[in-house]
Amino acid sequence: MPVTTHRSRPFSSSQRLPEPDQPPVLHAPGEAGELLAEFIHRHPRLLILTGAGVSTDSGIPDYRDGDGAWKRKQPVQHKAFMEDVYTRQRYWGRSLIGWPVMRNARPNPSHHYISDLELLNHSSLVVTQNVDRLHQKAGTRAVTDLHGRADGWCA
DSSP states (O other): OOOOOOOSSSOOGGGSOOOOSSOOOOOOHHHHHHHHHHHHHHSOSEEEEEOGGGTGGGTOOOSBOTTSOBSSSOOOOHHHHHHOHHHHHHHHHHHHHHHHHHHHOOOOHHHHHHHHHHHTTOEEEEEESOSSOHHHHTTOOSEEETTOOTTOOOO
């Protein structure tokens, strides 16, 4: 079986989608909000996918910059964690240092807006790459924690 490694950038130039024939239309914030509301009403029961960007306003740092490059050392991979005692020590050391940030983080307006979409029956599921449980703390019930939970509990 081939080994898949993480990329330092999301896609290579040969893997990018073709450039559109026309440049994207930039809307004023009010108009963009109206267009989004129309989309949500036309497509009930959305699946919402979130990542680190939704929790940065709660004080939880993200991993990548605007171009997709890693800002700091890449997260530990499972194979390396299982095979190397030094990697496990580094992982647990970094986790111990970072835990107060995760423990003390509170949902921000984005988490609450997403929860409101569920309450209004516009969202059927939130799938998050985040391990912070801030969607659940904001009241969202239908959440799949794609990468697990930082608090160590599995439901």
